[in-house]
Amino acid sequence: MRTSGVRACALAATIAGTLLGPGAHTVFAAQKDAPLAMRCAEFAGAVLPPEVIALPTAGAQIESASMVGATAPGNQQGGEYCRITGRIKALKATTPDIRFDLNLPRRWNGRALQIGGGGYNGVVVSGTGVMPFSPDRAPLAQGYATFGDDSGHVGDSSLAVFGLVDEAVTNFGYAHLKKTHDAALALIARAYGRPPQRMYFGGGSTGGREGYTVIQRFPDDYDGVIANSPALNFSGVRLIGVKLGQAEYATPGGYVPPLLLEQVYQRTLSVCDRLDGAADGIVSDVSACREHESEIIESLRCAGRSPPNEQCLSESQLATLMVMRDGLSLPYKLAWDVAGYRGYNVFQGTHLTGSLGLGHQAERLAVPRFFANGYLFAQGDGYIRYFVARDAGFDSLRFDPQRPGKYRAQLTALSETIGAMNPDVARYIARGGKLITLQGLADEVISPNQTIAYHQALVDRYGVDQVNRFMRLYMVPGFQHGSGAFIPSVDLLGALDSWVTRGASPETLIATDIAAATNGRSRPLCRYPLFPRYTGKGNVNLASSFVCTEP
Known part of the structure; x- marks a missing residue:
């Protein structure tokens, strides 16, 4: 990471001069072998100037910096580390700060890991835990300097209210990644006397989108990225969520209760589980299973009969599942020539009864919630209200993704700000x-x-x-x-x-x-x-x- 490494050293010297005054460059060189506890303490209350961060900000404020002992309560990292918390100030006073955490292990392996968030973010990623779906030891315990942020607003991952604030939307889309990266990189270089040899990014879902975002927008800053289950086409997944909600809650008989969704899943397993040679409860050969899709659908169809004990699906209920299976096609282009969203493997082993599946309640709440009305619809509803229409009282059931009218320009702009579909890497x-x-x-x-x-x-x-x-x-x-x-x-x-x-x-x-x-x-x-x-x-x-x- 030669380019960003050189820049980090320059930024570290800038911070030293800003914090310590005349002669700070000499002090910086002399202190690089000082105990981490001494270097950690000097960050408390420090101010990082705007020039430390490549994108426009009003600088950053370090709120706390203290050592966490190896035997401190709650420290399961297996070693001592310096924990720094701070805020990156927005240009406008009405825009929320980007809150961030940075963890500096006493036994540093020379690497840094930026960790992504989830949903609509809103909660600071602490960087102290185990990576999702990774075994045993947390990256911090392995010697990685770790850091994350809240993407520039406060709230749980279901809240999209910040979509009313332009600078907050830009931060969420991509800017928080660069701003936090630059602040953390300079602090790491200051603390250890040198920049990281390697800089990585890791995340899933929204964090996966963020991983592709840094590759597309800030390629010189990272040596490697883990981007799991990435919400690449962010506008697309929100729009199909709205279409799904409309099929369930704006179409008579369109709601599919969990009991019937379970029937869909079990029927899929009965047909497709053994296609990979093993009866293990996993549909592994999705391609072969897709060849049986018509057979599965027909076996679930009520075909004019009254559903006996809810063992079959009406045409309206099947139509709801088809919305999810078929995906979304748009008669216009979003950023990077995106014209829709690909469908899901509804009849190839996808279980839709969980907390992130379809709705568990036949009535739509005034503000849809994940469990009651389905994750995709609840998130899509917030997107339309706050990001697109910018009206908290807007009814997403009346929004037509295929014919957005006066909202088309906003949809296109948002897809460029938040989406990560640019194939130029x-x-x-x-x-x-x-x-x-x-x-x-x-x-x-x-x-x-x-x-x-x-x-x-x-x-x-x-x-x-x-x-x-x-x-x-x-x-x-x-x-x-x-x-x-x-x-x-x-x-x-x-x-x-x-x-x-x-x-x-x-x-x-x-x-x-x-x-x-x-x-x-x-x-x-x-x-x-x-x-x-x-x-x-x-x-x-x-x-x-x-x-x-x-x-």
Whole structure:
């Protein structure tokens, strides 16, 4: 990371001069071997000038800086570290600050990891815990300097009210990533006397979108990125959420209760579970399962009969599921020639009864909530109210994504500010950056087919060999959006670091299932488009009994 490393040293010297006054450059050089506790204490109350951060801000304020002892209550990181909290000031007083946390381990491995958020963010990412779906030790415990932020507003991940504030929307879309990166990088260089040798980013869902965002917008700042279940087409997933809500709540008979959704899932399993050679509760051969889709749908259709004990679906209920399966096509283009959103694997093993699935309540709440009215609709409703219409009282059930009228320009602008669909990643490839993406084939929030489509767009642009040199895509059967029939635990950060530092490109990985009912079994994580097929012999709970196979 030569370019950003040189800049970090310059920024560190700037901070030293700002905080310590005349002669600070000499003091900085002399203090680089001082105990971390001494260096940590000097940050408390410090002010970072605006020139430290490449994007426009009013500077940053360090609110606290203190050592956390290895035996301190709640410290499960296995070592002592300096914890810094701060705020990056917006240009306008009416825009919320970007709150951030930075953790500096006493035993530093020379690397830094920026960690992404989720949903609409709004909560500071502490950076002290284990990476989602990664085993055992947290990155901080491994010696990584870690940092994250709240993306520039306060609230839980379901709240979209900040969409009324232009600067907050820009921060959420991309600017918070660069602003926090620059502030943290300068503080790391100041604390240790040198910048990180390697800078990584890791996140999932919104954090996955953020991972693709930094590759597309700030390629010189990162050596490697983990971007799981990425909300790449952010406007698209919000618009299909609105269409889904309209099918459920604005169409007579369109609501599909959980009992019927369970019937859909069980019917899919009965037809498709064994297509990979193993009856393990996982639909692994999604391509083969799709060939049976018509058969599955017909077996679920009431076909004019009254539903006996809710064992079949009416035409209106099937139409709701088709909205999700078919995706969204738009007669106009969003940023980067995006014209819709890819559909989900509704009839290929996706379970829609969980807290992130479809609605559990037949009536729409005035303000839709995840469990009551479905995750996709609740998030899409907030997007339309606050980001698009910019009217808290707007009724998203009356919004037509295909014919947005006066809102079309706003939709297009938002898709560029927040979306991460730009296929131009030439700069990141040229400087040797690496990317790993893990995505569930049964994801009910982020369509796996949208992630596959972006990967294909890269292949079309750069060729498969070039894409393989910088990217690994692992599509995981049975994995949903944090839950599912198979929840993989795998050391992606270790794989990324080995690829970046030693050139050891990851191939088939081995994941351990952490789903409660099947905890401990293992499966190979196959590079897309391969999937794990049972060999016909050996323990079905062991990855060694499976082989990665072409669809």
